[in-house]
Amino acid sequence: MATTTAPETEITMRNRPAAKYVYFFGGGRADGNGKMKDELGGKGAGLAEMTNAGLPVPPGFTIQTEACREYMRHGGISQEVDREMNEALQRLEELQGQGLGKGDNPLLVSVRSGAKFSMPGMMDTILNLGLNDESVEELARRSKNPRFAADSYRRLIQMFGSVVLEIPKSAFDEVFDHKKKQKKAKLDTDLDARALDEVIAEYKKVVRKHAKREFPQDPHEQLVMARDAVFRSWQNERAKHYRRINNISDDLGTAVNVQAMVFGNLGETSGTGVGFTRNPATGAKEFYGEFLMNAQGEDVVAGIRTPVHISELEKIMPQVYNQLREITTRLEKHYRDMQDFEFTIQDGKLYMLQTRNGKRTGRAAVRVAIQMVDEGLITKEEAIFRVEPNQLYDFLVPGLDEKSAKVEVLATGLPASPGAAVGQIVFSADEAVDKAGSGAKKNPVILVRAETTPEDIHGMEVAVGILTSRGGMTSHAAVVTRGMGKCCVAGAGDIEVNEKTREMRVRGQVFTEGDWISLDGTTGRVIKGKLKTLEAKPDDPELLKLMGWAEPFRKLKVRANADIPRDAIQARAFGAEGIGLCRTEHMFFGEKKIPHMRAMILADNEKDRRAALKKLLPMQRADFAGVFEAMDGLPVTIRTLDPPLHEFLPRREELMVDIATLSTVGAAEKKALVAKYKDYGVKGAGDLKKALPALLSRVEQLHEFNPMLGHRGCRLGITYPEITEMQARAIFEAAVTVSRSGVKVHPEVMIPLTSTLKEMANQAEIVHRVAREVFGEKETTVPYLVGTMIELPRAALVADEIAREAQFFSFGTNDLTQTTFGFSRDDVNKVLPTYLAEGILKQDPFAVLDREGVGQLIRMATERGRKTRPDLKVGICGEHGGDPSSVEFCHQVGLNYVSCSPFRVLTARLAAAQAAASDTLKVEGGRTK
Ligand code: PEP
Ligand code: MG
Numbered sequence: 001m002a003t004t005t006a007p008e009t010e011i012t013m014r015n016r017p018a019a020k021y022v023y024f025f026g027g028g029r030a031d032g033n034g035k036m037k038d039e040l041g042g043k044g045a046g047l048a049e050m051t052n053a054g055l056p057v058p059p060g061f062t063i064q065t066e067a068c069r070e071y072m073r074h075g076g077i078s079q080e081v082d083r084e085m086n087e088a089l090q091r092l093e094e095l096q097g098q099g100l101g102k103g104d105n106p107l108l109v110s111v112r113s114g115a116k117f118s119m120p121g122m123m124d125t126i127l128n129l130g131l132n133d134e135s136v137e138e139l140a141r142r143s144k145n146p147r148f149a150a151d152s153y154r155r156l157i158q159m160f161g162s163v164v165l166e167i168p169k170s171a172f173d174e175v176f177d178h179k180k181k182q183k184k185a186k187l188d189t190d191l192d193a194r195a196l197d198e199v200i201a202e203y204k205k206v207v208r209k210h211a212k213r214e215f216p217q218d219p220h221e222q223l224v225m226a227r228d229a230v231f232r233s234w235q236n237e238r239a240k241h242y243r244r245i246n247n248i249s250d251d252l253g254t255a256v257n258v259q260a261m262v263f264g265n266l267g268e269t270s271g272t273g274v275g276f277t278r279n280p281a282t283g284a285k286e287f288y289g290e291f292l293m294n295a296q297g298e299d300v301v302a303g304i305r306t307p308v309h310i311s312e313l314e315k316i317m318p319q320v321y322n323q324l325r326e327i328t329t330r331l332e333k334h335y336r337d338m339q340d341f342e343f344t345i346q347d348g349k350l351y352m353l354q355t356r357n358g359k360r361t362g363r364a365a366v367r368v369a370i371q372m373v374d375e376g377l378i379t380k381e382e383a384i385f386r387v388e389p390n391q392l393y394d395f396l397v398p399g400l401d402e403k404s405a406k407v408e409v410l411a412t413g414l415p416a417s418p419g420a421a422v423g424q425i426v427f428s429a430d431e432a433v434d435k436a437g438s439g440a441k442k443n444p445v446i447l448v449r450a451e452t453t454p455e456d457i458h459g460m461e462v463a464v465g466i467l468t469s470r471g472g473m474t475s476h477a478a479v480v481t482r483g484m485g486k487c488c489v490a491g492a493g494d495i496e497v498n499e500k501t502r503e504m505r506v507r508g509q510v511f512t513e514g515d516w517i518s519l520d521g522t523t524g525r526v527i528k529g530k531l532k533t534l535e536a537k538p539d540d541p542e543l544l545k546l547m548g549w550a551e552p553f554r555k556l557k558v559r560a561n562a563d564i565p566r567d568a569i570q571a572r573a574f575g576a577e578g579i580g581l582c583r584t585e586h587m588f589f590g591e592k593k594i595p596h597m598r599a600m601i602l603a604d605n606e607k608d609r610r611a612a613l614k615k616l617l618p619m620q621r622a623d624f625a626g627v628f629e630a631m632d633g634l635p636v637t638i639r640t641l642d643p644p645l646h647e648f649l650p651r652r653e654e655l656m657v658d659i660a661t662l663s664t665v666g667a668a669e670k671k672a673l674v675a676k677y678k679d680y681g682v683k684g685a686g687d688l689k690k691a692l693p694a695l696l697s698r699v700e701q702l703h704e705f706n707p708m709l710g711h712r713g714c715r716l717g718i719t720y721p722e723i724t725e726m727q728a729r730a731i732f733e734a735a736v737t738v739s740r741s742g743v744k745v746h747p748e749v750m751i752p753l754t755s756t757l758k759e760m761a762n763q764a765e766i767v768h769r770v771a772r773e774v775f776g777e778k779e780t781t782v783p784y785l786v787g788t789m790i791e792l793p794r795a796a797l798v799a800d801e802i803a804r805e806a807q808f809f810s811f812g813t814n815d816l817t818q819t820t821f822g823f824s825r826d827d828v829n830k831v832l833p834t835y836l837a838e839g840i841l842k843q844d845p846f847a848v849l850d851r852e853g854v855g856q857l858i859r860m861a862t863e864r865g866r867k868t869r870p871d872l873k874v875g876i877c878g879e880h881g882g883d884p885s886s887v888e889f890c891h892q893v894g895l896n897y898v899s900c901s902p903f904r905v906l907t908a909r910l911a912a913a914q915a916a917a918s919d920t921l922k923v924e925g926g927r928t929k
Contacts, residue, residue: 022084025051026059039064041255043114060259061088068253071231101130101219108261111226115254124163124233128156132217150196157203164229165211175202262346265296277332280360283367362394384550389884389911404532413492415524416478421465421487429459436462452477469495487521550913557897565626571902578635580899581877595679613726620730635746642752646702713753728770755794757801791815799861803868813878849886884911891915
């Protein structure tokens with residue numbers, strides 16, 4: 001594994017780009033610049049830009065992402081990369097007047113990853129490279145600090161061992177912990193130089209044992225191996241996972257930054273820290289950050305020691321503090337965005353190690369954008385693009401309802417990511433995944449850890465909230481949860497987390513797995529027990545201001561999927577401009593309605609069925625009236641019954657068991673069975689023997705092998721026209737009644753799952769007929785439309801024909817994705833993780849619209865439908881209606897509206913505005929060109 005340079009011929013035969021591979025920065029000049037993120041990655045571009053701006057940046061060079069892509073393609077890199085790297089190394093050595101790991105003043109370097117998009121902690125870093133048995137002696141002599149030198153060397157062996165040689169971290173931890181015990185050391189810093197020398201000797205044995213080789217003493221060999229390991233780390237599982245959830249392409253590759261080391265752990269005039277030019281949680285204009293004196297590199301972000309607020313630096317080193325403020329203010333002005341920076345102070349001298357646009361919460365994003373417009377840094381048009389549509393969810397996140405239970409604050413940590421979370425404690429990411437469940441079996445869990453690491457990402461994703469006892473606002477837990485828009489309390493130091501015994505101790509109390517706690521991510525409080533949560537108000541004045549700038553661009557209307565008045569009211573408050581999908585089946589599940597619904601299904605003749613439907617009619621009418629009232633003046637799309645009827649009946653297998661055991665059970669069990677089946681017409685224990693087999697026989701009749709492709713959608717309304725009749729009557733009677741009270745109603749009756757013109761015509765005829773009847777009876781007319789969902793490929797293919805009868809289309813992209821791919825929407829998770837991991841699919845097509853396939857059908861159906869009916873109203877009401885990328889596509893195709901769940905309305909509004917604004921404004925990365 002010493003060097004993985006691939007044979008030159010193999011790579012030169014492929015189209016090698018003319019571009020150079022290695023970009024130097026140092027001595028006040030850089031080969032690259034801040035615009036070259038594609039090649040240099042975010043970190044490399046930032047280092048180049050800062051160098052060019054004359055800032056104090058330790059010199060070095062960036063090996064560009066193309067080398068990583070080559071590495072992925074060929075398992076090695078070309079000799080040209082090696083050649084350019086060696087040249088750059090020589091330049092660095094000359095500039096510094098040092099040799100890598102050589103001489104009496106050895107050059108040491110860091111080797112870090114840096115992709116185009118920041119992936120905090122996902123890939124690997126190696127510090128202190130260049131140290132070996134000899135240079136460590138020189139370092140000790142020069143720094144007059146043998147402990148520091150030994151500590152740097154043992155860190156290198158440890159990092160190199162785990163990252164490059166892939167030795168489990170625990171092998172090194174065991175050695176270190178053992179040494180601490182042996183020396184009765186409490187803290188790492190309690191181990192002296194001699195003890196650390198012993199650790200180094202032990203570490204070398206670990207390397208020998210696990211890697212079957214010596215720790216490389218040749219600094220150049222170290223560099224080549226480290227570089228290749230960083231390239232490989234692009235492909236590690238956690239990096240892949242991070243890219244998947246953040247929608248970053250696997251093909252980009254990472255750059256590698258090799259940079260002269262500066263030391264924050266040289267003593268009390270050295271330190272290291274990270275910061276933001278504004279508060280990343282609230283957006284407040286304040287200098288924000290954390291640092292540790294006498295510490296190195298990852299100590300701050302890794303959350304191992306809890307750092308102190310950056311304002312303390314002003315007291316300790318006022319000059320350095322002022323210089324840092326001055327530099328970071330300049331950086332913010334230069335980049336015209338909030339900066340997230342890293343710095344190191346070596347012997348009282350400040351060095352900038354990184355700057356990049358800082359990640360922030362949704363609230364902070366809105367506030368910073370507005371402030372920057374006020375400050376004249378950016379334009380209003382740019383401000384629209386400074387907020388990710390999904391981030392607006394932050395404005396809708398709940399708070400804790402403090403009146404719902406006694407509030408016993410167990411501890412207060414840092415308000416790392418806002419919102420509230422109430423859930424059951426779990427102590428590991430795997431447990432979180434196990435306990436969180438999915439679908440109807442979803443369980444709220446809170447992941448409690450001493451600190452999180454990138455390995456915990458899968459658990460963090462399923463947890464409703466994260467609590468850590470260590471680490472600051474820039475710890476892994478804080479940064480990642482803010483990105484996820486998930487509540488997090490970090491660094492709650494009073495809490496003692498023991499991940500081995502799975503216990504959390506605080507204030508003399510012990511909490512174990514499954515205990516309930518409540519987190520307030522906005523104040524950092526950890527509260528005992530299960531509080532209720534309060535809905536957030538979306539009327540934040542800053543949010544309204546930003547939306548006021550964005551909205552004039554928007555062409556797509558945004559509607560909501562809502563079935564009950566409460567949701568409709570909520571959606572309207574979030575800015576919904578109508579209901580795009582009211583799933584009427586949800587209305588039948590109400591307690592009073594379900595017995596009649598079941599009676600309707602069990603009826604074996606039309607008369608009985610009509611009798612049951614008659615009972616349902618007034619209830620449906622009342623439901624519809626409530627929704628119409630809530631949406632006064634706006635269109636309401638009501639879909640006729642869609643799901644297969646067996647969904648309203650008991651499970652076949654359960655029923656079989658109850659029948660089989662009926663003769664053996666006693667009176668109490670029989671009573672329970674009567675209660676269980678009373679909605680199916682069972683009145684007493686005496687009925688059970690006859691009624692249950694009759695029920696089973698109906699369940700058998702309705703049983704389908706593939707219900708999603710079965711007796712559902714318009715097929716139900718065609719085989720039982722009286723259902724459509726009843727629903728149409730309920731819709732029009734409600735519409736007429738409500739309109740008489742002055743409410744403006746615009747019902748749009750939607751027929752599901754059509755695939756032929758005749759299906760559509762059949763159902764449209766019923767709806768129009770019933771409308772005429774109701775309007776005649778009531779002597780009042782209301783405007784209405786009859787349209788269809790397009791959710792089968794055939795419907796898209798014959799959309800021109802269907803449009804003869806359908807006055808509007810709404811793409812049911814849940815079913816359309818299911819039927820286009822042939823993936824069962826309920827079972828796809830058996831396949832999807834592998835497909836995503838293998839890169840067969842880039843994204844979950846049920847979450848992000850598949851533009852190439854399903855999108856083509858949408859485009860075609862829209863065009864064909866409008867050929868027949870130029871004023872055809874076209875929308876989308878599948879889950880994709882609230883996904884920003886899918887919304888953008890809907891805008892591009894020229895749909896009239898998107899419809900999504902109420903909580904995504906705000907997101908869809910901004911996404912639609914951004915999509916339209918980018919037609920007229922030339923925008924790149926949140927900046928108008
Ligand atoms: C759809 O299929 O996209 C849709 C909205 O309908 P449902 O999810 O109810 O099948
Ligand atoms: Mg559907």
